[in-house]
Amino acid sequence: MGIIERKSRQKEEVRSSILEAAWGIVLSDGWNSLSIRKIADIIEYSSPVIYDHFANKEAILLELGKKGFRLLNEELVKAKKRSLNPEKQIEAMAFSYWEFAFENRAYYQVMFGLGMPSCQTISETSELVTFSGLIMQPIKELIKVSNTHVDPYLKLHTFWSMLHGLISINMINNSEIKDGMNHLVIQDFVAGFISGIKK
Numbered sequence: 001m002g003i004i005e006r007k008s009r010q011k012e013e014v015r016s017s018i019l020e021a022a023w024g025i026v027l028s029d030g031w032n033s034l035s036i037r038k039i040a041d042i043i044e045y046s047s048p049v050i051y052d053h054f055a056n057k058e059a060i061l062l063e064l065g066k067k068g069f070r071l072l073n074e075e076l077v078k079a080k081k082r083s084l085n086p087e088k089q090i091e092a093m094a095f096s097y098w099e100f101a102f103e104n105r106a107y108y109q110v111m112f113g114l115g116m117p118s119c120q121t122i123s124e125t126s127e128l129v130t131f132s133g134l135i136m137q138p139i140k141e142l143i144k145v146s147n148t149h150v151d152p153y154l155k156l157h158t159f160w161s162m163l164h165g166l167i168s169i170n171m172i173n174n175s176e177i178k179d180g181m182n183h184l185v186i187q188d189f190v191a192g193f194i195s196g197i198k199k
Contacts, residue, residue, distance in 0.1 A: 105171070136156050166186065
């Protein structure tokens with residue numbers, strides 16, 4: 001292995017250790033408690049070494065958020081594959097999204113702790129582009145088979161906003177994911193959402 005390859009590997013190892021330490025802090029103390037100094041103490045490097053890899057704490061959180069979206073996207077793909085019917089796909093993806101949020105609270109809070117991503121952030125982040133595309137495809141298909149003139153981008157944002165809002169309310173209230181009322185609320189939301197496209 002040459003010098004360049006060795007340096008590149010060492011740089012990637014330090015970057016990985018930074019993210020691993022940051023994730024450990026997020027899991028134990030919450031994302032609000034993350035700091036460059038705490039990471040530096042854990043990995044036993046000086047703060048400037050961390051700044052060589054990440055511009056600031058927010059850049060580290062963004063990277064953790066991207067990983068969260070990659071994991072969420074994997075679950076959405078699995079949910080979508082359960083049916084070829086766009087209505088069933090939308091419903092399965094809504095429940096999969098809900099389950100991911102409560103089974104991966106720390107990731108979900110990092111993904112959305114800094115607010116809902118802007119349109120520009122979505123277009124510049126491949127994980128968010130994939131996420132949007134996964135949900136958009138069955139929405140567009142449902143619009144097509146329903147022969148309606150609904151704006152698919154409006155429906156995508158409606159779907160995401162409503163689902164995220166329901167999850168946020170339940171996280172604040174510490175509601176249990178298995179609560180039958182939550183299941184009925186999501187079913188009602190999905191039925192209304194689909195009905196709004198088909199009318």
